[in-house]
Amino acid sequence: MIHNDVLRSVRYMLDISDSKVVEIIKLTGFEVSKAAIVTYLKKDEEEGFVHCPDEVMAHFLDGLVIFKRGKDESRPALPIELPVTNNIILKKLRVAFELKEDDMHAILKAAEFPVSKPELSALFRKFGHTNYRPCGDQLLRNFLKGLTLRVRG
Numbered sequence: 001m002i003h004n005d006v007l008r009s010v011r012y013m014l015d016i017s018d019s020k021v022v023e024i025i026k027l028t029g030f031e032v033s034k035a036a037i038v039t040y041l042k043k044d045e046e047e048g049f050v051h052c053p054d055e056v057m058a059h060f061l062d063g064l065v066i067f068k069r070g071k072d073e074s075r076p077a078l079p080i081e082l083p084v085t086n087n088i089i090l091k092k093l094r095v096a097f098e099l100k101e102d103d104m105h106a107i108l109k110a111a112e113f114p115v116s117k118p119e120l121s122a123l124f125r126k127f128g129h130t131n132y133r134p135c136g137d138q139l140l141r142n143f144l145k146g147l148t149l150r151v152r153g
Helices: 003-014 018-026 034-041 054-069 086-096 101-110 117-123 137-152
Strands: none
Touching: 003 018, 003 034, 003 054, 003 137, 018 034, 018 054, 054 086, 086 137, 101 117, 101 137
C-alpha cells in the first residue's frame, strides 16, 4: 500500500490537521514542512501529488507511537526501520493503539475481513522466520478501515 494512503487514513481516523501531522513527525526529532505534508496528502491524480518517502513514513509511525502512548525516557530511541513495509505499518499501528491479538481480530472482523490466529501471528514474525508472511495491501486497507470504525465510532 502506498504510504500516502496510510497517511491519509490515519489523519482521517484521528481527525487531525496537517499541522498536527507535522507535530507528530517532529516528536521523533525529524523535520518536515507543512507544505510537504500537504503534497503527500493529495490524491494520486491531483496536481502537486508527491509520493511519501519511506523516511517520512517511518518517522510518522514512530511519532504516532509517542503521540498516543507518550515517550519512554528510560529507553533510547530506536533507529527507524527502512524500507517501511505493510508489516511494519501494521506493527507500529498495533503498538500505537495498544492493540492485543483479540482487538486485531475484532477490527478485521468489523471490516468484514476475518483472519485466522496463525495468519495474524505470521504477520508479526521477524522477516526471514519460517512462518513470516508479508502483509498484503488488501489486509492493511481493511485493517485501517476497521480501526477507523473503532476509533471514530
